[in-house]
Amino acid sequence: MRWRYILNxxxxxxxxxxxxxxxxxxxxxxxxxxxxxxxxxxxVSTVGGGALLHLFFRGAKAEVITQREGMAIVAxxxxxxxxxxxxxxYLGIENCSFVxxxxxxxxxxxxxxxxxxxxxxxxxxxxxxxxxFIQWLGGMGIIVLSVAILPFLGVGGMxxxxxxxxxxxxxxxxxxxxxxxxxxxxxxxxxSLAQVVLLLLGGMSLYDALCHAFTTMPTGGFSTRNASVAxxxxxxxxxxxxxxxxxxxxxFSLHYQVMRGRPxxxxxxxxxxxxxxxxxxxxxxVSFDVYGAVYRSVGQALRYGSFQVVSIVTTTGFATAxxxxxxxxxxxxxxxxxxxxxxxxxxxxxxxxLRVMLCFKFCYKELFLLIHPRAVTHVxxxxxxxxxxxxxxxxxxxxxxxxxxxxxxxxxxxxGVDFMTAVxxxxxxxxxxxxxxxxxxxxxxxxxxxxxxKWLLIWCMLLGRLEVFTVIILLVPEFWRK
Amino acid sequence: MKIVIVxxxxxxxxxxxxxAHENKDVVVVDKNADALRRxxxxxxxxxxxxxxSSPVVLMEAGINSAEIILAVTNKDETNLVACLxxxxxxxxxxxxxxxxxxxxxxxxxxxxxxxxxxxxxxxPEIEVVKTIDRxxxxxxxxxxxxxxxxRIKFIGVYLEKTAxxxxxxxxxxxxxxxxxxxxxxxxxxxxxLIIPHGDDRLMAGDLVYFxxxxxxxxxxxxxxxxxxxxxxxxxxxxxGRIGFRLAALLxxxxxxxKIIERNPDRCSLLAQKLNKVVVLCGDGSDQSLLAEENIxxxxxxxxxxDDEETNILASLLxxxxxxxxxxxxxxxxxxxxxxxxxxxxQVVSPRLSAINSILQHIRRGKVISAISIxxxxxxxxxAVALETSDIVSxxxxxxxxxxxxxxxxxxxxxxxxxxSGESVIEPGDRIIxxxxxxxxxxxxxxxxxxxxxx
Numbered sequence: 035m036r037w038r039y040i041l042n043x044x045x046x047x048x049x050x051x052x053x054x055x056x057x058x059x060x061x062x063x064x065x066x067x068x069x070x071x072x073x074x075x076x077x078v079s080t081v082g083g084g085a086l087l088h089l090f091f092r093g094a095k096a097e098v099i100t101q102r103e104g105m106a107i108v109a110x111x112x113x114x115x116x117x118x119x120x121x122x123x124y125l126g127i128e129n130c131s132f133v134x135x136x137x138x139x140x141x142x143x144x145x146x147x148x149x150x151x152x153x154x155x156x157x158x159x160x161x162x163x164x165x166x167f168i169q170w171l172g173g174m175g176i177i178v179l180s181v182a183i184l185p186f187l188g189v190g191g192m193x194x195x196x197x198x199x200x201x202x203x204x205x206x207x208x209x210x211x212x213x214x215x216x217x218x219x220x221x222x223x224x225x226s227l228a229q230v231v232l233l234l235l236g237g238m239s240l241y242d243a244l245c246h247a248f249t250t251m252p253t254g255g256f257s258t259r260n261a262s263v264a265x266x267x268x269x270x271x272x273x274x275x276x277x278x279x280x281x282x283x284x285x286f287s288l289h290y291q292v293m294r295g296r297p298x299x300x301x302x303x304x305x306x307x308x309x310x311x312x313x314x315x316x317x318x319x320v321s322f323d324v325y326g327a328v329y330r331s332v333g334q335a336l337r338y339g340s341f342q343v344v345s346i347v348t349t350t351g352f353a354t355a356x357x358x359x360x361x362x363x364x365x366x367x368x369x370x371x372x373x374x375x376x377x378x379x380x381x382x383x384x385x386x387x388l389r390v391m392l393c394f395k396f397c398y399k400e401l402f403l404l405i406h407p408r409a410v411t412h413v414x415x416x417x418x419x420x421x422x423x424x425x426x427x428x429x430x431x432x433x434x435x436x437x438x439x440x441x442x443x444x445x446x447x448x449x450g451v452d453f454m455t456a457v458x459x460x461x462x463x464x465x466x467x468x469x470x471x472x473x474x475x476x477x478x479x480x481x482x483x484x485x486x487x488k489w490l491l492i493w494c495m496l497l498g499r500l501e502v503f504t505v506i507i508l509l510v511p512e513f514w515r516k
Numbered sequence: 517m518k519i520v521i522v523x524x525x526x527x528x529x530x531x532x533x534x535x536a537h538e539n540k541d542v543v544v545v546d547k548n549a550d551a552l553r554r555x556x557x558x559x560x561x562x563x564x565x566x567x568x569s570s571p572v573v574l575m576e577a578g579i580n581s582a583e584i585i586l587a588v589t590n591k592d593e594t595n596l597v598a599c600l601x602x603x604x605x606x607x608x609x610x611x612x613x614x615x616x617x618x619x620x621x622x623x624x625x626x627x628x629x630x631x632x633x634x635x636x637x638x639x640p641e642i643e644v645v646k647t648i649d650r651x652x653x654x655x656x657x658x659x660x661x662x663x664x665x666x667r668i669k670f671i672g673v674y675l676e677k678t679a680x681x682x683x684x685x686x687x688x689x690x691x692x693x694x695x696x697x698x699x700x701x702x703x704x705x706x707x708x709l710i711i712p713h714g715d716d717r718l719m720a721g722d723l724v725y726f727x728x729x730x731x732x733x734x735x736x737x738x739x740x741x742x743x744x745x746x747x748x749x750x751x752x753x754x755x756g757r758i759g760f761r762l763a764a765l766l767x768x769x770x771x772x773x774k775i776i777e778r779n780p781d782r783c784s785l786l787a788q789k790l791n792k793v794v795v796l797c798g799d800g801s802d803q804s805l806l807a808e809e810n811i812x813x814x815x816x817x818x819x820x821x822d823d824e825e826t827n828i829l830a831s832l833l834x835x836x837x838x839x840x841x842x843x844x845x846x847x848x849x850x851x852x853x854x855x856x857x858x859x860x861x862q863v864v865s866p867r868l869s870a871i872n873s874i875l876q877h878i879r880r881g882k883v884i885s886a887i888s889i890x891x892x893x894x895x896x897x898x899a900v901a902l903e904t905s906d907i908v909s910x911x912x913x914x915x916x917x918x919x920x921x922x923x924x925x926x927x928x929x930x931x932x933x934x935x936s937g938e939s940v941i942e943p944g945d946r947i948i949x950x951x952x953x954x955x956x957x958x959x960x961x962x963x964x965x966x967x968x969x970x
Contacts, residue, residue, distance in 0.1 A: 191560070208541065209541035421549065
């Protein structure tokens with residue numbers, strides 16, 4: 035572990051992150067609101083801090099980054115980004131404690147969308163823009179963006195990329211990681227732009243359209259309104275947001291293929307089929323369940339049912355209805371959706387469809403082997419055998435994920451939170467969804483969680499965004515041994 | 517520029533790493549998942565699991581958009597079929613294949629004209645024998661390259677403590693040697709490559725690279741206190757493919773040579789094919805056998821068995837017993853950096869030879885040959901200065917030359933010019949450029965023909 039080198043890179047990444055604060059700053063200047071000073075202060079200190087770190091350790095150079103160093107860089111950089119991203123909230127919002135600001139910032143960067151703000155509409159526009167923008171950056175990944183833009187990361191960029199975008203089956207769109215990152219960001223920006231246009235057509239103001247597109251595409255879920263998307267009460271806007279949430283939940287390399295003129299790419303990919311199929315079945319189940327019990331007409335049941343299912347399963351977390359008033363089955367389905375998550379290679383969180391699918395297939399294979407003990411069989415995806423080490427890492431991931439979920443919810447309930455809240459809050463933060471159940475339901479927020487609980491949930495959000503291994507590995511003593 | 521490499525062995529791995537460092541788009545294909553993992557974890561390239569000879573896999577690797585395909589697996593057959601399929605799927609792609617079996621030697625031309633249309637056949641064994649031959653000829657050299665059809669040599673020598681040049685500042689060279697001074701292109705000191713300036717000093721223990729015309733070579737070497745030694749008696753350890761090729765070459769030159777081979781069957785085959793060479797059956801690291809064969813009077817001992825460790829030990833043993841010079845075959849790159857430490861100076865590597873011969877074919881512009889030195893940290897290339905490139909018609913000092921690169925020589929018709937800041941390169945000149953790895957993309961850029969000209 036070359037710490038000087040690691041800190042050097044973390045410095046550069048922070049410097050780069052600080053520079054992106056220029057966008058909310060411009061927005062604040064345009065509206066001439068109170069956010070200009072805190073944003074300027076944060077930007078100067080972030081850029082300055084990053085530059086100092088880089089200059090201080092600039093002597094430390096390396097041609098290759100080991101996997102271990104890559105993980106350390108990504109985990110440390112994300113924590114640092116969470117801290118510096120919190121500065122505008124800490125400086126700009128009255129009575130905002132540091133842990134609250136940190137919570138809000140990490141919730142943004144990890145695309146969770148859990149908020150501690152009770153009255154969102156009272157916050158200045160510049161800060162709300164930053165709140166949405168940080169989600170957009172975090173969605174496709176700040177480090178992926180750096181790899182695409184900063185040339186010197188070169189070969190080392192690959193280790194960083196792997197640590198930030200872990201995927202059970204890695205896929206590289208182009209031979210060079212820089213080109214791959216660039217393509218992903220371009221596709222991401224293009225779809226976001228399309229959404230802005232469609233939202234504008236639905237009568238949203240440009241500011242709201244930008245902020246909502248910035249939080250839909252990364253499956254984030256921050257809104258500029260207290261009542262989230264329900265504020266607009268428009269079937270058209272609901273539909274647009276549903277469609278783009280689904281798009282954000284699909285592997286971005288498939289979007290790239292579709293854009294390159296292969297319209298059937300979605301259908302040919304077995305994970306995507308599984309994801310779309312699951313979404314359809316769950317939407318129908320929930321809509322059927324709420325029809326009659328909550329809503330009088332089929333149309334309404336479908337509208338609210340589908341919005342909520344898609345919002346939770348893609349781990350976005352927008353709300354148009356208070357699903358805590360829905361029947362038990364719908365609530366349970368939504369809870370399970372939090373675990374299922376979106377596709378691998380998408381901006382969504384959760385355990386990811388691909389892993390769940392591999393797990394199902396593996397279980398089937400085990401059953402099959404009980405019936406035919408001498409059979410030779412492989413777990414296959416799209417007709418290709420999946421190597422055993424991939425299966426092993428998927429099973430390891432799922433056990434760790436469930437184990438950490440169990441542990442964290444026990445600890446959270448120990449801090450004085452009720453049962454439903456503990457389970458819901460941990461599931462919603464580790465899966466990067468946002469709204470949970472109980473005290474943190476769709477019409478409430480995280481302000482009332484005790485301070486220690488907030489620290490725990492911050493940790494859960496980082497675990498979820500970096501897909502467990504990159505963060506948890508820092509706790510393994512072996513990692514620190516020379 | 518996209519390049520498909522079939523085979524992720526040592527050769528494939530190192531070429532891929534070389535090219536990825538130059539920011540080329542590289543796709544590596546191999547059947548072995550472990551070899552591929554090693555590639556994808558260390559190098560920024562795309563990897564594809566599958567047989568390189570399969571058309572489906574080649575299509576997946578994007579052969580249609582590739583400029584070059586390199587077939588460098590350890591199987592000649594796979595390489596041939598990969599090129600055959602590539603020529604069907606994408607005729608415009610340049611094809612290079614590594615083919616080692618000597619039986620194919622006479623068909624290299626056919627491969628170019630007929631079915632697989634392989635643009636260049638690379639046989640590292642032929643290259644290695646050539647390298648050994650050069651190392652034998654040049655006293656004290658640890659690295660010998662040839663440019664301008666052999667008229668210019670590129671030589672690497674170690675500076676000994678007693679050498680006159682140890683401690684001399686480079687700017688003093690003209691006053692000591694006048695016009696006979698060698699052109700020093702680079703110095704390797706403690707594993708670091710330095711492109712020296714006038715105020716740098718040469719130190720004992722440095723590996724000095726210089727350029728010299730063929731007829732002035734011995735004069736140049738004597739500047740470094742390396743004097744020519746007679747080459748009368750040669751002992752080859754290991755009668756494999758390279759050993760046999762070398763022995764056959766020496767056979768024609770009436771140099772007294774002996775070859776030691778362990779396998780009796782192979783010995784009898786060697787004895788059938790060789791005339792004057794003495795074939796001995798035994799172990800190259802057997803002290804009594806070496807003593808019996810007068811090792812102390814041998815001018816060069818060349819160890820060429822398949823086993824790296826045996827080669828190293830046999831060379832050390834021979835040196836200890838009084839052999840004047842040893843040349844050791846090493847294939848594992850990780851050993852190369854160790855060699856000076858344990859006292860083995862002259863090393864040849866078939867894989868490095870393969871990489872060198874492949875490199876010159878992937879360079880853009882009109883590169884005639886390229887040699888990579890010092891564990892691939894730097895490269896020397898010989899190229900034709902094209903009329904429309906940035907490099908011509910400007911004095912060198914006014915050119916924005918990439919950092920870490922120098923023009924080491926200009927060949928104009930029959931003349932060889934050692935350039936200064938005032939020199940101007942004319943179209944059609946052949947130039948020898950020495951460049952560190954980082955400077956190579958910049959060099960390629962100034963060498964290339966500007967498109968807007970057309």
